[in-house]
Amino acid sequence: MNKILMIYASQTGNTELMAEAIAAFFEKNNCGITMKTFDFDPIDTEELTAYDAVLIGTHTWDDGDLPYEVEDFYEELEDVNIKNHLFAVFGSCDSFYDTYGGAIDLMGERLEELGAKVIKPWLKVDLEPGKDDIIACEKLAEQVMLHIGEKV
Template identity: 55%
Template structure:
């Protein structure tokens, strides 16, 4: 199975709940998952090469901005080799703002620019995830599984 890094920033705990739901689903399919936070864990861009997928969870600050915890990672992505890596972005956002989930879009756009295989859905949940949102997290994780399997088959072919 695949080796997956899930790294997240969560101000209110909402994005953390999403990260845990995604990790639990991936574990149930026997993927190796490293769950880290931007606040407490060192993320070395060289280590990213050892993962089949990178999933980034971020909340959106103010009107579409990256939270400060994610800014260095966002900048450092330019130095990472993301070509062909499965890369997904998810997070909690607030539909009150004009730019709903802007930080999620910023990270996904950067990964796409760096030739990552970006998960088609940029998973955005309005504030705290409910039961339906947790099911969306599982569907997101299922897309990740499918993309990883496809990449692993390509390597094996």
């Protein structure tokens, strides 16, 4: 069985709802997933390479910034060789701001700069995920499974 890691930060609970929908899809399809939050779990970037795929969920702070709890992880990514490792990026955004989902873009671009294989497009949801957004979360999980050779 393939191993998948999902790490997320959620201030209002919207990105957490997305993470839960993605995890439920993996579990429904008997795909093992480990979930961690930037807020409460120790995250060592060295462990990323022990997984077949890593999903990173983040909300966007202010006008396009990474949330405080994600900043150290973002910087520490350059200390680990993630070249050719599979990643997916997702999160809740607010279309009120000029920069829509800037933290998601920052994270995806950082992963690409470091040579990771990042599934595109990055999944952005405006505020609380609705029914169509949950379907998009499931489709992202399905793409991850297909990339690592899991049957859906």
